[in-house]
Amino acid sequence: MWLAVITLLLSLFAAPAAFAANGQLDLTGTTVGMTAIIIFTVAYLLVMGEEHLHMRKSKPVLVAAGLIWMMIGGVYVDQDLPGVAETAFRHNLLEFAELMLFLLVAMTYINAMEERRLFDGLRSWMIRKGFSYRQLFWLSGWLAFFISPVADNLTTALLMCAVIMKVADGDKKFISMCCVSIVVAANAGGAFSPFGDITTLMVWQAGIVEFQEFLVLFIPSVLNYLIPALIMSFFIENRKPAAVHEEVELKRGALRITALFLLTIATAVACHMLLHLPPVLGMMMGLGYLQFFGYFLRMTLPGSLARKRAMAERAGDMKKLERLGGVVPFDVFSRVSRAEWDTLLFFYGIVICVGGLGFMGYLALLSETLYGSGDPTMANVILGLVSAVIDNIPVMFAVLSMQPDMSHGQWLLITLTAGTGGSLLSIGSAAGVALMGQARGYYTFASHLKWAPVILLGYIASIYAHLWLNASLFDVFGQ
Numbered sequence: 028m029w030l031a032v033i034t035l036l037l038s039l040f041a042a043p044a045a046f047a048a049n050g051q052l053d054l055t056g057t058t059v060g061m062t063a064i065i066i067f068t069v070a071y072l073l074v075m076g077e078e079h080l081h082m083r084k085s086k087p088v089l090v091a092a093g094l095i096w097m098m099i100g101g102v103y104v105d106q107d108l109p110g111v112a113e114t115a116f117r118h119n120l121l122e123f124a125e126l127m128l129f130l131l132v133a134m135t136y137i138n139a140m141e142e143r144r145l146f147d148g149l150r151s152w153m154i155r156k157g158f159s160y161r162q163l164f165w166l167s168g169w170l171a172f173f174i175s176p177v178a179d180n181l182t183t184a185l186l187m188c189a190v191i192m193k194v195a196d197g198d199k200k201f202i203s204m205c206c207v208s209i210v211v212a213a214n215a216g217g218a219f220s221p222f223g224d225i226t227t228l229m230v231w232q233a234g235i236v237e238f239q240e241f242l243v244l245f246i247p248s249v250l251n252y253l254i255p256a257l258i259m260s261f262f263i264e265n266r267k268p269a270a271v272h273e274e275v276e277l278k279r280g281a282l283r284i285t286a287l288f289l290l291t292i293a294t295a296v297a298c299h300m301l302l303h304l305p306p307v308l309g310m311m312m313g314l315g316y317l318q319f320f321g322y323f324l325r326m327t328l329p330g331s332l333a334r335k336r337a338m339a340e341r342a343g344d345m346k347k348l349e350r351l352g353g354v355v356p357f358d359v360f361s362r363v364s365r366a367e368w369d370t371l372l373f374f375y376g377i378v379i380c381v382g383g384l385g386f387m388g389y390l391a392l393l394s395e396t397l398y399g400s401g402d403p404t405m406a407n408v409i410l411g412l413v414s415a416v417i418d419n420i421p422v423m424f425a426v427l428s429m430q431p432d433m434s435h436g437q438w439l440l441i442t443l444t445a446g447t448g449g450s451l452l453s454i455g456s457a458a459g460v461a462l463m464g465q466a467r468g469y470y471t472f473a474s475h476l477k478w479a480p481v482i483l484l485g486y487i488a489s490i491y492a493h494l495w496l497n498a499s500l501f502d503v504f505g506q
Contacts, residue, residue, distance in 0.1 A: 051111060051115075051386070051388075052102060052103065052106065052108070052387075052388075053387075053388040054099075054102065054387040054388060055387060055388040055389055055392050057102075059098050059099075059101075059102055059387075060387050060388075060389070062098065063094075063095045063098060063099075063383065063384060063387060064384070064389070066091050066094050066095060067091055067095065067380050067384060069087070069091070070087040070088050070090070070091035070376075070380070071087075071088075071416075071454075073086075073087035074087060074088065074373075074454060074472070083369045084369065084373050084463070085369045085370075085372035085373040085375075085376060087376075088373055088375075088376025088377055088380055089372060089375070089376045091376065091380050092375070092376045092379035092380045092383070095379075095380055095383040095384070096112075096116055096379065096383050099112050099116075099383055099386060099387065100112050112386075115382070115386045116379075116382075118382075119378060119379055119382030119383075119386075120379070122378055122382070122420075123374065123375050123378040123379065125305055125307045126225075126374055126378065126457075127371050127374060127375065128307050128310065128311055129181075129295075129306065129307045129310050130181060130370075130371060130374070130457075130461065131371065132291065132310040132311060132313055132314045133181065133182045133185060133310070134185065135314060135317065136284070136287075136288045136291065136313075136317065137185050137186060137189055139284050139317060140189075140281065140284055140285060140288070141189060142278070143277060143278040143279075143280060143281035143284055144275055144276070144277050144278050144281060145277060145281045145282075145284075145285060146189050146190050146193040147193060147275045148275045148277050148281070149190050149193070149194075150190065150193035150194045150196075150275075151274065151275040153166075153194050154194070154267075154268060157267065158267070159265055159266060159267050160195070160201055160263050160264055160265065160266055160267070160268065161260055161263050161264075161265050163191070163194060163195070163205070163268070164201075164204065164205055164208060164256075164259075164260055164263050165256070165260065167187050167190065167191050167205055167208065167209055168205075168208045168209065168211075168212040168252065168256050169212070170187060171183050171184065171187045171208075171209045171212035171213045171216065172212040172213070172215060172216035172248075172249075172252050173216060174186070174187075174213075174216070175212070175213040175214075175216035175217040175220075175223050176216050176217060176219060176220030176222065176223040177220070177222065177223075177292070179217060179222055179223055179224065179292075180213035180214050180216065180217035180223055180224050180456065180457065180458045181213075181457040181458050181461055182292070183209075183213045183216070183217075183458075184209050184210055184213040184458035184459075184461060184462055185458075185461055185462070185465060187209045187213075188205075188206055188209055188462050188465050188466055188470075189465065191205045191206070191209070192465075192466060192469070194268055195268050196268075198268070199468070199469050201263065201264075202466060202469040202470065203466075203469050203470050203471075203474040204259055204262070204263060204478075206462050206466050206469065206470035206474075206475075207259070207470070207474070207475050207478050207482075208252075208255075208256050208259060209458070209462070210450055210453070210456065210458045210459045210462060210475070211251070211252050211255055211256070211447075211450045211482055211485070212252045212256070213458045214251075214446055214447050214449060214450045214456050214458055215248045215249070215251040215252040215446075215447055215450070215485075215489075216248060216252070217446060218241075218244055218247075218248045218251070218442065218443050218446035218447055219241050219242055219243075219244040219245045219248045220241055221238055221241055222296055222299075222306075223446075224419075224446045225419075225420055225423075225457070226419050226420065226423040226442060226445045226446050227241060227442055227446060228299075228306075229420075229423050229427060230423070230427070230438060230442050235427075235438050236435065236438055236439060236442065240435065240439065241439070241442070243439065243493075243496070243497050243500070244439060244442070244443050244493065246492055246496060247443055247488075247489035247490070247492040247493040247496070248443070248447070248489065250485060250488045250489045250492050251443075251447045251450075251485045251486060251488070251489035252485065253485070254481070254484050254485035254488050255478065255481040255482045255484065255485045258481045258484075259478060259481065279324065280320065280324050283320065284317065284320065287313065287316045287317055287320060288313070290313065290316060291309065291310060291312070291313025291314075291316060291317075292309075292313075293309075294309035294310075294312055294313055295307070295308075295309030295310045295313070296309070297309065298312075369464055370460060370461055370463070370464035370465075373460060373464075374457075374460065377460075378420075381420075390422070393413070397409055397410065398431045403431060403433050403437045403440075404437065404440065404494070407437060407440045407441040407444050408440075408444055408490060410422050410426065410441060410444060410445060410448075411441070411443075411444025411445055411447065411448030411486070412444075412448055412451070413448070414444070414445045414448040414449050414455060415448050415449050415450070415451035415452040415454075415455035416452065416454075416455065419445040419446060419448065419449045419455070419456065422445055423441070423442075423445050426441055426445075434500060434501050435500045436493075436494075436497055436498075436499075436500030436501035437501065439493065439497065439500065440490070440493060440494075443489060443490070443493055444486075444490065447485075447486055447489060448486060450482050450486070451479050451482050451483060451486065452472070452475065452476065452479065453470070453471070453472045453474075453475035453476070454472060459475065
């Protein structure tokens with residue numbers, strides 16, 4: 028796959044420089060364009076070497092983003108077109124802002140639920156049930172698969188990863204394998220729902236595929252997750268976690284915060300479905316829900332502590348009295364500060380870098396090169412593989428901008444491949460990138476890469492399943 032991608036990128040260097048539409052310059056065949064590709068490649072190589080270099084992944088992409096856009100700015104100033112580059116950069120910045128705020132709210136809620144000991148309670152329940160590692164592997168995977176169509180693949184992956192890290196505390200191999208499975212499951216589950224992934228949302232918003240039509244991707248999505256998970260399960264020891272059983276008392280408001288999280292997701296969905304507003308509006312409103320509830324917890328804390336102390340004194344429970352003495356008020360902003368900022372800054376670097384390359388003309392040229400062959404099936408399959416390297420969002424954006432004449436079957440195919448192709452690499456999807464931050468030291472680029480061959484089997488099987496089961500959708504245009 029890597030050889031194909033590199034060859035394809037090198038072939039783009041021969042493109043002639045020219046003016047594109049709306050005064051935009053085609054820089055794909057210039058020294059600036061080739062330098063930008065080199066800078067982006069070097070930055071990604073440094074990201075891939077994070078585990079061995081012990082350097083946070085945000086650093087190289089932040090510098091690369093700045094260099095690429097500074098070069099673009101220099102060219103456009105020289106051509107007396109500074110406003111064109113500025114408008115393009117602001118557009119890319121807006122895309123990142125929506126993504127960052129969405130992710131920030133999700134991370135804040137997860138940190139709040141962790142602080143209220145919700146995941147400790149879930150871990151205790153799993154241990155009491157006596158689930159083995161193999162059972163936990165399947166349970167976490169299927170939960171991720173069925174939750175992601177509603178809660179989106181990113182939020183689902185963060186939630187399930189937090190649970191697994193609590194259940195298998197310190198078991199690096201098991202946590203790593205579960206993270207791989209969760210990423211694959213969340214991406215596969217998100218492919219058959221408009222709310223499961225940003226790419227499906229983009230296709231739905233564009234009016235190309237109707238809401239109910241995404242459901243035909245259910246069986247291909249199941250195969251996409253099931254095949255690699257089945258193979259990986261044979262490499263998991265059939266033993267139980269070493270964690271010691273303990274009784275966990277949830278902190279006050281734990282379940283209500285969980286309910287507020289679900290309400291936040293529902294608000295985000297309603298903003299999009301009913302009001303045609305960006306989902307991030309609902310997510311930020313949900314942060315307000317949490318802030319109001321935090322205020323309620325602080326104001327009612329003295330009365331709650333007094334009642335619990337009285338009950339503990341009557342019962343003679345000295346341990347509980349000691350715990351109550353260490354209770355501190357719930358602080359929403361402390362939860363915000365605990366968000367994985369390296370992950371958020373990495374997102375910024377990737378969105379801005381890829382946006383710059385797209386503005387230079389590389390993404391459009393890539394789409395033209397692939398779809399110009401007249402075989403959209405092969406083009407959609409290749410773009411799914413490419414999305415594992417340069418993220419699925421710009422790939423889908425480029426395809427939507429090109430608007431190639433394709434049947435519903437082909438549009439669903441690119442939705443499937445772009446959504447699940449990112450599972451091949453940890454940096455290929457928002458879920459993978461987020462988990463690299465949340466499970467730092469356990470789940471890395473290298474630990475995911477070694478399972479890429481079996482993930483590829485699931486990717487291929489899902490494509491063939493879609494081509495066979497939904498053959499009638501390909502009749503239009505003879506595709």
